[in-house]
Amino acid sequence: MKEKYRGIFPAFYACYEADGRVSAGRTRALVRHLIGKGIRGVYACGSSGECIYLDVDERKAMLEAIMDEAAGRLTVIAHVACNNTRDSVELARHAQSLGVDAIAAIPPIYFRLPDHAIAEYWNAISAGAPDTDFFIYNIPQLAGVALSAGLLRRMLENPRVAGVKNSSVSTQDIQVWKSIGGEDFVVFNGPDEQYVAGRSIGADGGIGGTYGAMPELYLKMHERFEAGDLAGARRIQYACNDIIEALCSSRANMYAVIKETLRRREGLDLGGVRAPLAGVSPEDEPVIERCCRMIDGAISAFAG
Numbered sequence: 001m002k003e004k005y006r007g008i009f010p011a012f013y014a015c016y017e018a019d020g021r022v023s024a025g026r027t028r029a030l031v032r033h034l035i036g037k038g039i040r041g042v043y044a045c046g047s048s049g050e051c052i053y054l055d056v057d058e059r060k061a062m063l064e065a066i067m068d069e070a071a072g073r074l075t076v077i078a079h080v081a082c083n084n085t086r087d088s089v090e091l092a093r094h095a096q097s098l099g100v101d102a103i104a105a106i107p108p109i110y111f112r113l114p115d116h117a118i119a120e121y122w123n124a125i126s127a128g129a130p131d132t133d134f135f136i137y138n139i140p141q142l143a144g145v146a147l148s149a150g151l152l153r154r155m156l157e158n159p160r161v162a163g164v165k166n167s168s169v170s171t172q173d174i175q176v177w178k179s180i181g182g183e184d185f186v187v188f189n190g191p192d193e194q195y196v197a198g199r200s201i202g203a204d205g206g207i208g209g210t211y212g213a214m215p216e217l218y219l220k221m222h223e224r225f226e227a228g229d230l231a232g233a234r235r236i237q238y239a240c241n242d243i244i245e246a247l248c249s250s251r252a253n254m255y256a257v258i259k260e261t262l263r264r265r266e267g268l269d270l271g272g273v274r275a276p277l278a279g280v281s282p283e284d285e286p287v288i289e290r291c292c293r294m295i296d297g298a299i300s301a302f303a304g
Contacts, residue, residue, distance in 0.1 A: 010211035011048035016271030027065035037215040041075035048209040053274040081105035092128035102133035115151040133162035216303040239298040250287040253277040
């Protein structure tokens with residue numbers, strides 16, 4: 001199982017038609033694009049998939065398009081959490097019916113729930129997909145609650161809990177989850193800027209929102225790390241971090257900028273972003289052009 005979850009997992013972007021509807025055709029095109037780049041797994045319907053701005057039917061439609069186009073060529077982890085248990089369980093059942101490899105869930109946001117309530121929520125979701133691996137998604141800076149050692153130990157009583165997608169800033173958390181979960185417990189590094197650091201302290205792979213913008217660089221970073229070339233991996237990490245800083249320097253949301261760079265560089269039109277996320281505007285043009293140049297330059301330097 002652990003080998004299936006190793007390596008680079010782009011967090012899949014939400015794809016829309018010009019009128020803002022979820023686009024099955026553009027979703028399929030992104031699947032083909034990532035497979036063509038050498039990607040072996042994706043994380044669907046999470047933060048990069050703008051999940052909190054999509055309704056249940058839209059998230060089902062997006063996952064259906066991903067699974068149909070992937071046709072067994074990708075390991076697919078589907079994020080199914082909504083801000084209520086009923087809808088989350090429905091999405092978990094739907095994901096299992098499509099044959100995903102795993103489901104994942106953040107804790108409920110807004111209300112500060114005690115650990116036992118979060119555990120009940122996650123276990124109910126897992127019970128909705130009893131034949132499917134379950135990943136905890138730890139992203140305290142957005143969810144407002146952090147995974148604790150005690151909560152993880154409680155969740156490990158559920159045999160379907162396979163690992164953690166760890167997006168907390170502290171890479172030491174990865175060490176803690178690995179120590180508690182054991183050798184076969186899978187931990188994904190979350191912050192894209194820390195892939196090399198996360199792998200160095202024990203992460204099995206990475207799930208990231210900028211991977212899809214420049215998969216060549218993250219695949220090469222992974223390759224260099226696996227080969228024991230830490231200095232080479234670190235050089236690519238620094239280049240990616242500079243690009244990430246540029247992607248976040250616009251008035252537009254980062255995912256809007258990423259989608260525009262993909263349209264210009266790859267001819268891949270994924271649409272815009274779902275309001276209230278900020279879309280691109282004419283004043284973002286210098287940033288977008290700079291990002292395109294930086295990505296092209298880094299790929300030429302490190303993965304050409």
